Amino acid sequence: MVSIEQIENKQAKIAVVGLGYVGLPLAATFGKKADVIGFEIQLEKIEQLKAGFDATGELTGDDLKNTRIHYTSNPADLKTADFVIVTVPTPIDQNNNPDLTPLEKASTTIGQNLKSGAIVVYESTVYPGVTEDICVPILEQESGLKCGVDFKVGYSPERINPGDKVHTVEKILKVVSGMDDETLETIARVYEMVIKAGVHRASSIKVAEAAKVIENTQRDLNIALINELSLIFNKLDIPTMDVLAAAGTKWNFLKFTPGLVGGHCIGVDPYYLTHKAEQIGYLPQVILAGRRINDGMGKYVAENTVKQMIKAGKVIKGSKVLILGLTFKEDVPDIRNTKVVDIVAELKDYGVEVLIHDPHADPDETQHEYGLELTDLDAVGHVDAIIYAVSHQAFADLTLDDFSRFCKNGNGQGVLVDVKSALKRNDVEAAGMVYWSL
Numbered sequence: 398m399v400s401i402e403q404i405e406n407k408q409a410k411i412a413v414v415g416l417g418y419v420g421l422p423l424a425a426t427f428g429k430k431a432d433v434i435g436f437e438i439q440l441e442k443i444e445q446l447k448a449g450f451d452a453t454g455e456l457t458g459d460d461l462k463n464t465r466i467h468y469t470s471n472p473a474d475l476k477t478a479d480f481v482i483v484t485v486p487t488p489i490d491q492n493n494n495p496d497l498t499p500l501e502k503a504s505t506t507i508g509q510n511l512k513s514g515a516i517v518v519y520e521s522t523v524y525p526g527v528t529e530d531i532c533v534p535i536l537e538q539e540s541g542l543k544c545g546v547d548f549k550v551g552y553s554p555e556r557i558n559p560g561d562k563v564h565t566v567e568k569i570l571k572v573v574s575g576m577d578d579e580t581l582e583t584i585a586r587v588y589e590m591v592i593k594a595g596v597h598r599a600s601s602i603k604v605a606e607a608a609k610v611i612e613n614t615q616r617d618l619n620i621a622l623i624n625e626l627s628l629i630f631n632k633l634d635i636p637t638m639d640v641l642a643a644a645g646t647k648w649n650f651l652k653f654t655p656g657l658v659g660g661h662c663i664g665v666d667p668y669y670l671t672h673k674a675e676q677i678g679y680l681p682q683v684i685l686a687g688r689r690i691n692d693g694m695g696k697y698v699a700e701n702t703v704k705q706m707i708k709a710g711k712v713i714k715g716s717k718v719l720i721l722g723l724t725f726k727e728d729v730p731d732i733r734n735t736k737v738v739d740i741v742a743e744l745k746d747y748g749v750e751v752l753i754h755d756p757h758a759d760p761d762e763t764q765h766e767y768g769l770e771l772t773d774l775d776a777v778g779h780v781d782a783i784i785y786a787v788s789h790q791a792f793a794d795l796t797l798d799d800f801s802r803f804c805k806n807g808n809g810q811g812v813l814v815d816v817k818s819a820l821k822r823n824d825v826e827a828a829g830m831v832y833w834s835l
Contacts, residue, residue, distance in 0.1 A: 466474030
């Protein structure tokens with residue numbers, strides 16, 4: 398089996414399969430210490446990376462220059478890899494069931510090109526059992542090799558936070574696991590080459606898989622609680638953020654805020670856990686309740702936008718609403734599973750014309766994924782309401798005068814819906830607009 402010494406001496410190669418938000422930073426980090434193959438099926442992405450451009454915005458041109466990665470879309474190049482790390486996405490389908498297709502296809506490709514003596518480590522978020530019960534049989538079938546004899550497997554959950562320039566790959570404690578003690582130690586030492594924060598050796602692959610899936614489930618539930626409190630406080634006409642500021646003065650109060658829960662982690666991972674729970678005959682109640690609350694927040698924001706517009710004297714059908722921000726979080730181009738599209742869909746059901754502006758989102762990807770067009774601010778004109786959905790730094794330059802100038806459409810006051818509570822109610826109302834926030 399491949400050893401840490403072989404990798405350190407560049408007698409063995411590391412391959413990273415999938416060069417997205419997780420895989421590329423990891424490959425670049427390893428590329429400073431080892432021979433790295435970066436495998437990606439999207440040819441356009443390969444060409445961009447070779448030219449020194451990362452469309453995800455995670456790495457700069459200098460970051461790419463300061464590492465050595467052999468970029469390829471040729472599966473045969475994986476035949477030379479001794480340590481394979483799988484970082485492909487694991488989404489959910491339209492019924493909120495796990496979609497393991499990318500993981501299964503990656504396993505098929507790796508299996509067809511698997512080198513005897515290699516170690517395969519999965520980083521994609523899964524429910525407990527996927528690595529050993531689903532991925533290993535594919536690797537064995539496609540390679541003709543026997544797991545545990547001809548190759549070994551492990552699991553090390555990714556902990557990348559898109560857009561976070563502080564908690565980068567090497568600064569985040571890494572959980573690692575292996576199918577046996579020898580494999581675990583090799584995997585741990587390989588990651589220790591680059592992870593300055595250190596590694597935590599999990600007792601089994603299933604433990605590591607479970608640890609990953611509950612990290613975001615816990616966060617999802619905490620946000621769901623605050624979102625539900627926001628629903629209650631809005632009915633009581635109490636400012637939610639004022640309540641949280643007061644409660645937050647207690648030393649052990651957990652400081653979460655209400656908002657839209659999208660993206661490829663928090664809004665997805667809980668469904669992997671609940672899927673597995675249902676498979677074994679247990680119907681989760683708390684987790685799914687939290688998911689229902691968070692999945693309904695986009696519709697809730699749209700409904701309250703319409704209510705505020707009616708109160709402000711607006712005619713809803715044919716009105717115009719500008720949405721600032723489409724990506725699932727601030728200052729990243731990632732539009733996967735963004736809940737802003739739920740706001741758009743609900744407003745359109747009311748007969749509202751929706752304009753969307755986001756300087757980070759890719760127009761072609763937005764059109765392909767959601768059938769939506771992005772609008773330049775210069776082309777917006779006048780609208781009846783603005784929904785400040787994502788707090789991009791680029792929007793910080795917009796003043797209340799700018800918001801007021803946009804809201805000059807038809808009769809009644811302009812409405813400003815502040816999803817993230819980035820603005821001050823008194824200032825907005827002093828500028829002559831109706832203010833509402835979660």
